[in-house]
Amino acid sequence: MKRMNWLGLGFLAPALLVIALFFLAPVIMTGFFAFTNMSTATGITGGDYMLNKSALRALGDAGLPDATLEKLEDAGYAVDEKGLAALAAQIDQETADEFARLHGGESFATRRDVERALKDLRQNRIRKTRDRKAAAELFKRSVLNERFGTEAEFRAALTAGGIAPRDHDQITAQAYTGWVWTTENVELLFTLPSTWRYAANTAIYVAFTLSFNVGFGLFLAISTFYLPAAQAATFRAIWFLPRILPPVLYVLMWKWFTWDTGFLSTVTGWFGMSPKNWMLDSPTHAWTTIVLINGFVGASMGMILFASAIRAIPASMLHASEVDGANRWQQVRYIILPQLRWPILFTTAYQTLSLLTSFEYILLATDGGPGRATEVWALAAYHTALNNYGGNLQYGLGAAFALVLVIIGILASLFYLRLFNFRQLVGKPLIEG
């Protein structure tokens, strides 16, 4: 019977593989990425070593001696293979050959020296001053603006340039263009005033949408319960549509409804009001639209769950209450609602988590606007890491934003596991091996 074990794991293996790679790995990697300064500028896979003017300035500010800075900037001129090849390409091969014969391997301190050497070539003098200047530039050897693939190469270049070894570490760190580990992101999260704003926005968003979802879901479930089957089915079908329609189309319908060329503006136009964008003209309107957009989708989940719970109530109980003279409100209050306690708790728990992290509808509708009024935490993570106007996408900081949600997600999922007593679902299989 040992074989059964392997069959079970074998059956599970494909699922485990895919889930581990693209579900669990991202969870862990979010944690790693959150502690890096990864961005468009640093790249993802690693970096090169390169000093440019601004890096030099930063080094100067950090207290690197001026003498070293000068050396970094101007390491002199050397007649080497690379320079000669460039010279051959720019002037001609003969000139390059002669220059190599006379001065190959030499170093010059200033450009003027190089120019003089070029002028003094016997057979192939470069006559024009401008050409000489350009040719001399080809031999300039500076660490500046040159890309080095590895740290060793960069340090070798520093040594060759005569930079004092005690400064090497500082310069190398500054020159690295790749990402490094850092805790800056977490500090930023706590110090930036905008993150608190996003947290507050998220609280508003979750609280209002959730109330609408549960409240309106309850209303739909109870009211359709009292209607004849055909009418009830019609209303349920209508209210189920927002959930099943693609989000892009669903939000488009709302845009048409609220924008300045759309329904609301046309109708108010009949009464002499000038058209305006009801979705984006003020934060209050933006929030109202956001809550309604999400609420119309979310209510259907409550509707379905509550409706099936109501159908499970024994009809005799309801009949008995009517015989006892209960009006409709009393019937709802004392018979139906008590039966819905668990479905309501479940819907609330489930939707809190999914609203906390969802940003699809907000992204499509207001994109966080007007200003940053409807920018919720999850949308801020998206904007920081994957789509911002500055162009420099801050993967590290975005991951730090996301990490907060991932941690909340894990904790909440574990909590639900306890709350809804899933242990019975984890019971032994009917046939075991």
Add this chain to the structure above:
Amino acid sequence: MRHNYRNWPILLVLGIFSTPLLIMLVFQVVDSFTLKQPGSLIPSGFTLEHFRFLWEELDTGRAGIWRVTLNTFIFATTTATVVTAIALTAGYALSRLNFPARGFFLAGLIVLHAFPTVTLIIAIFLILQILGLYDTLIGVIIVKTALELPFGIWIMKGFYDTVPWEIEMAGVQDGASRLRVWWQLVLPQVQPGLMAILIFSFLSGWSEFILPLVLAPGSDAQVLATYMQALILDDTKADFDLFKAVGLFYALPVVVIYVIFQNKLMNIYGGGSKG
């Protein structure tokens, strides 16, 4: 209980609340096929002009509609097929087979099922870049499959749980291997589940917006969702009739599936996967 009370107050309140939604739905269809005077909501004539994107290129510099539709179809069907295939075996394993750490896997599955996947998008974006799958359809398909799996397995396990185990017992008693019992006896019993997951994951893939937007923004891997959103954002003067026609075209398979499988779908969505 239904006959002792009057229904019209309920109908009235429900009707009022449903009006905005109904207006949106009705005009979504009507506007796609009609002409209107500016400032009016009443159609003045029938036209197919809004569907011009089907036979002529819109000057958006993007892939044509048919290419995009094909992408969307490949994306949705591949995702649905792979999810269903993997869920079929994994669901059976979790429902019926005993193996080491089964309880752990099951608890893990429930946690994953509740876990909000959209928070992982940044890490997934970076992982795809590292793997070189960024901006490819195949990358988005793999990711979507992985994220859809916990839900699929969970539903499938539920279907396996309802199959009477006497069927399998009989098969095993008669000397069939467990693999053969699963293939020949159990699988036919869970065909409704198989259909349910196929439909559900197809719809979910067809509607997916965020994953293609972030993971495959290039024009080669465009899907209808990103195509339509880009169209809306590009346009300086919002041509809602065109957008609605595109939307109608986009939603056609969804509506057809919805009409056919309505009740089945309501049951699955009861398990819930979006807010």
